[in-house]
Amino acid sequence: MSREVNLSVIGQYVDYLVLKQGVRKVFVNGTTGESVSLSVEERKQLVEEWCQKGKGKLEEVIVHVGCSSLKDCQELARHAVKAGADGIAVISPSFFKPPNAAALRMFLQEVAAVAPALPFYYYHIPSMTGVHLLASDVLEGIDEMIPSFRGLKFSGSDLLDFGQCISCNPGHWTYLYGMDEQLLAALAMGADGAVGSTYNYMGSTVNRLLAALDKGDLAQARTLQFQMQEIILFAMKNGFSLAMNKQMMCELSGLPLGPPRLPLLPCDVAKAQAVAQKLHSALGHQ
Numbered sequence: 001m002s003r004e005v006n007l008s009v010i011g012q013y014v015d016y017l018v019l020k021q022g023v024r025k026v027f028v029n030g031t032t033g034e035s036v037s038l039s040v041e042e043r044k045q046l047v048e049e050w051c052q053k054g055k056g057k058l059e060e061v062i063v064h065v066g067c068s069s070l071k072d073c074q075e076l077a078r079h080a081v082k083a084g085a086d087g088i089a090v091i092s093p094s095f096f097k098p099p100n101a102a103a104l105r106m107f108l109q110e111v112a113a114v115a116p117a118l119p120f121y122y123y124h125i126p127s128m129t130g131v132h133l134l135a136s137d138v139l140e141g142i143d144e145m146i147p148s149f150r151g152l153k154f155s156g157s158d159l160l161d162f163g164q165c166i167s168c169n170p171g172h173w174t175y176l177y178g179m180d181e182q183l184l185a186a187l188a189m190g191a192d193g194a195v196g197s198t199y200n201y202m203g204s205t206v207n208r209l210l211a212a213l214d215k216g217d218l219a220q221a222r223t224l225q226f227q228m229q230e231i232i233l234f235a236m237k238n239g240f241s242l243a244m245n246k247q248m249m250c251e252l253s254g255l256p257l258g259p260p261r262l263p264l265l266p267c268d269v270a271k272a273q274a275v276a277q278k279l280h281s282a283l284g285h286q
């Protein structure tokens with residue numbers, strides 16, 4: 001049961017994101033996209049489909065090209081250039097873990113070097129990689145090593161580390177925060193934007209949060225963050241997982257996005273439906 005990739009729904013999914021959620025920037029083949037469970041060939045096909053179907057609709061397509069093998073990362077980075085991606089991102093390898101921040105920087109440098117014209121991001125997600133290096137240590141001196149380095153996708157809860165990453169900005173780095181339940185705190189710290197699994201169905205909510213903050217309406221931004229927290233906490237109490245997130249994406253988009261691939265197991269549909277119900281009531285729909 002290899003659970004095949006279904007390329008045919010991507011065009012419709014782009015329309016759903018743009019029209020229903022107001023999401024115009026995507027991060028392809030990341031955690032939610034189960035990139036590490038896919039073959040290099042499948043990842044290439046997905047990138048081509050997203051870039052083609054997103055043309056004229058999406059503003060930015062960042063492609064995650066991280067793998068255990070540096071060679072595979074490089075192949076995917078070269079492919080992302082050809083496919084027309086706007087940027088690439090890389091996680092730390094996690095079976096053989098980099099022994100220190102310098103080793104991870106060297107790994108990132110070797111990937112970035114084959115696609116020097118593409119903006120390059122380090123994707124920090126210690127809960128998944130088990131690599132608990134400080135992101136701020138990884139960033140030390142990275143500007144000189146990787147001229148295309150443009151920033152960080154930070155999916156961790158350590159706002160001390162995140163703050164230190166922001167305070168060392170040479171001026172042209174972008175910070176994307178990836179813990180949806182505490183985005184507002186990260187924005188206060190200086191995050192520029194957000195990438196997260198729940199924005200597949202709370203994209204419009206997070207857009208309202210960002211707009212409220214831009215207007216200086218902190219009370220409204222808090223209200224929206226608390227609503228998002230209520231939904232995420234309810235999901236957590238029901239066993240939130242990548243599989244549940246994917247089922248939520250099916251429920252909310254109405255598209256057959258399918259179950260995850262092994263070793264993950266599908267989520268109980270009734271649980272995802274209960275979370276979807278919670279989402280509607282917390283956000284005041286219906």
Ligand SMILES: CC(=O)N[C@H](C=O)[C@@H](O)[C@H](O)[C@H](O)CO
Binds near residue numbers: 125128155178179197
């Ligand atoms: C560890 C993890 O999967 N992080 C995701 C993004 O990177 C988040 O979007 C979380 O799924 C979300 O914040 C819920 O905890």
Ligand SMILES: CC(=O)C(=O)O
Binds near residue numbers: 029032178196
């Ligand atoms: C959600 C997210 O950040 C990812 O899929 O990588």
